[in-house]
Amino acid sequence: MTKIYHNPRCTKSRQTLALLEEKNEEIEIVEYLKTNPTKQEITELVSMLGIKPLELIRKGEKIFKEEFKGKEMSDAQWIDAMVAHPILIERPVVVKNGKAVIGRPIENVIDIL
Known part of the structure; x- marks a missing residue:
């Protein structure tokens, strides 16, 4: 089973989902804006990605710029x-x-299929 954290309004996300379908992957789609990931889920994602949580943040988002940009956070x-x-x-x-x-x-994505 391949899980995709998906935003249907995002071109890259739609392209990735199409790639998974093209590769005949069995797909679990998580529309994370409708079903918010839990703290545990995000922690596990960060661990599997091998990155720091800040590296998973979209820094171009309005909410980031207004509330988080320049802040030192754990x-x-x-x-x-x-x-x-x-x-x-x-x-x-x-x-x-x-x-x-x-x-x-x-x-x-091709690297993990």
Whole structure:
């Protein structure tokens, strides 16, 4: 099973979902703006990605610029920010067999399929 944290309004996310469908992957779609990921889910994603929580943040989002830009925050605080404001989560994130990648560029996804 391949899981995609998906935002249907995002071109890259739609392209990634199309790639998974093209590869005949069995897909679990998580529309994370409708079903907010939990603190545990985001913590696990960060761990599987092998990155710091700040690296999973979309720094171009209005909410980031207005509320978080320039702030010194702990990893736990960044995770809490993503729980409270899932729009901050970089997209798409694809998970398969305990590994995760951010689908930017889309070629990253091919590496875990």
